[in-house]
Amino acid sequence: MPADRDRVLADARVSRETAAKLDLYVEQLRRWQRVKNLVGPATLQEVWTRHVADALQLLTLAPEATRWLDLGAGAGIPGLILAIAGRDRAGFSVDLVESNARKCAFLTETARVTGAPARVHNARIEDVITTLPPVEIVCARALANLDQLLAWTEPVLKTGTTGLFPKGRDVETELTQAAQRWRFVYDLHPSRTDSAARIVRVTDLSRVDS
Numbered sequence: 588m589p590a591d592r593d594r595v596l597a598d599a600r601v602s603r604e605t606a607a608k609l610d611l612y613v614e615q616l617r618r619w620q621r622v623k624n625l626v627g628p629a630t631l632q633e634v635w636t637r638h639v640a641d642a643l644q645l646l647t648l649a650p651e652a653t654r655w656l657d658l659g660a661g662a663g664i665p666g667l668i669l670a671i672a673g674r675d676r677a678g679f680s681v682d683l684v685e686s687n688a689r690k691c692a693f694l695t696e697t698a699r700v701t702g703a704p705a706r707v708h709n710a711r712i713e714d715v716i717t718t719l720p721p722v723e724i725v726c727a728r729a730l731a732n733l734d735q736l737l738a739w740t741e742p743v744l745k746t747g748t749t750g751l752f753p754k755g756r757d758v759e760t761e762l763t764q765a766a767q768r769w770r771f772v773y774d775l776h777p778s779r780t781d782s783a784a785r786i787v788r789v790t791d792l793s794r795v796d797s
């Protein structure tokens with residue numbers, strides 16, 4: 588087993604059973620990647636840091652939250668990984684929205700074999716965002732700029748849900764751009780997996796012109 592796997596699992600303090608399910612997730616990802624090209628091929632060499640730890644760090648920003656929504660879930664990063672990590676917690680669930688049917692097939696099958704409490708919605712965000720069950724946290728990684736993310740998540744952020752959005756080195760530019768259209772409260776958290784990256788936590792969203 589690679590050293591980064593052991594380090595990531597030790598940092599996350601997951602149970603032996605959950606570690607085995609995360610191993611299964613990584614196995615599934617490698618197997619499906621051969622035919623379905625789910626993530627950037629180079630990132631698989633550092634899958635435990637680039638994907639697993641990158642997802643798990645969101646739990647430390649909302650340790651009490653049990654109802655999560657991941658938009659543009661792709662290969663389940665962060666949403667399916669969070670669902671696997673939270674599978675032993677009462678009431679923990681993650682809704683995954685993904686428009687690509689091939690990725691949804693991976694998500695559905697991998698949620699099944701890992702026993703992760705995830706619901707997969709093969710749909711476009713804009714078509715389903717107002718129909719999903721209420722959540723405490725909405726997250727999205729590598730999906731769109733902050734202005735677009737706020738536009739998509741407005742219906743849920745307006746009702747008290749918190750947004751957690753991993754961002755790269757352009758986060759300040761994105762915040763400035765988003766502030767032209769939106770009022771919101773935010774704080775920035777350093778990423779544990781990339782020194783140039785930040786996680787933006789957003790609450791209290793409203794429109795500038797409202």
Ligand SMILES: C[S@@+](CC[C@H](N)C(=O)[O-])C[C@H]1O[C@@H](n2cnc3c(N)ncnc32)[C@H](O)[C@@H]1O
Pocket residue numbers: 626658659660661662663664665684685686687690710711712713727728729730
């Ligand atoms: C760059 S990938 C990121 C995937 C994953 N979150 C990650 O970090 O690895 C963006 C994903 O969002 C999905 N997507 C893009 N626009 C969408 C939309 N309007 N509704 C649902 N899914 C969308 C794409 O199919 C793709 O899988």
